[in-house]
Amino acid sequence: MESSYLELHYHLVGGSHSMDASVRNKCEREALSVIYEIAKYLDVSTVVESYAHQEGGLRDVWKAIGRNDKQLTLIVAIFAILFSCSPKEDEQLSSLEKEKKELEIQKLRLEIKALSTEVDPDGALERRALEVADALNMSGRIAVRRSNFYKNLVSYDKVTAVSFSPKARLDSNSIEPTVNRSVFSDFVLHSDKLPPEIYEEAVIEIFAPVLIDANQQWRGFFNGAAISFAMLDHSFKADVVAKRVKFQHGTTIRCTLNVIRRYNELGEVVVAGYTVPTVTEVAEGGSSYVDTSEGVRRKRKPNPHQPPLL
Incomplete structure (x- = not known):
């Protein structure tokens, strides 16, 4: 030795x-x-x-x-x-x-x-x-x-x-x-926060939506695990409150999901929360996906990488 x-x-x-x-x-x-x-x-x-x-x-x-x-x-x-x-x-x-x-x-x-x-x-x-x-x-x-x-x-x-x-x-x-x-x-580290992990085409099956105008956490399944998340898409929330979007068993959304991460006191990376800034599509109870207001807006927006039509 x-x-x-x-x-x-x-x-x-x-x-x-x-x-x-x-x-x-x-x-x-x-x-x-x-x-x-x-x-x-x-x-x-x-x-x-x-x-x-x-x-x-x-x-x-x-x-x-x-x-x-x-x-x-x-x-x-x-x-x-x-x-x-x-x-x-x-x-x-x-x-x-x-x-x-x-x-x-x-x-x-x-x-x-x-x-x-x-x-x-x-x-x-x-x-x-x-x-x-x-x-x-x-x-x-x-x-x-x-x-x-x-x-x-x-x-x-x-x-x-x-x-x-x-x-x-x-x-x-x-x-x-x-x-x-x-x-x-x-x-000394001045912050324990890390850049979020971003899933642009996340699919979340919703089992506890927030149907009123309130800043409460939604709940759903993502990649087989139950998560709570903050819904930050205001136009989607407005559609939910106005009952233009309805929820039933098996309703899923396609969205951008941000996984908020930080270091704990041991230096391990832990998940501090989830946010959904944008919902682009929703499928009610296993039906086909339908564009949300934001999804329609994105599809209408010109693609800067697409060459102009002659």
Whole structure:
């Protein structure tokens, strides 16, 4: 079994050697979660052991244990980069770039698997660490956990800075990438919202319509699951209230469905709700679909991609 060390150093006001235990434990939970998440992404098995904390501020020392020292060295190096380099905003990453990042992770995962058998040239581990950290920089699970870590410190004035130091041995000296308090908030996510998933031709079987002019949730089956959703198509709602659209068993609508998503505190993507901004067709009780007011309007609207008729 091989191991690699990581020192997490809290710099404290006035050279103090103590900090609030609750804050420290919360930070430790988030940091350890990121280490295990990195290992999971790289498909590397590891266990993290804790050493008695050191003074000089307050220093937590962890030892990663596994079967390959190069892989373990890589994990702690990636962690230090992720926690010391300001993250990109997710909005700056296009879907094409995100797809490229996933492909990069798959390629790097294969390279890292080979570290146990190949001779690693000087500087190659550092290059790989930078590449993996860049690819994982806006992983939801990592970004949220890192945000939680720094959010705990933002509200705790006693910590003036925090450093992350990968070590080959417990007694070895290494450069400490340091993050000062002034930039803690740069790592905190300002929103847990994600871009919605949009289904342009969703079919929903309605079993609980709202037949009055009220902002209540409709209910229906979508892809075999019962969902509650906000009906935002005002012209369709007006037709329902005026009884121009009637509902019976098996009535379905064809519509645009927005799935509202967010990150939870664990960095997992969860569904926060559903909205229907547009209904284009309705089929009453298994009959053929009929265009709604919006559906008729869309069909009459000229297609900008269609060449003019001669």
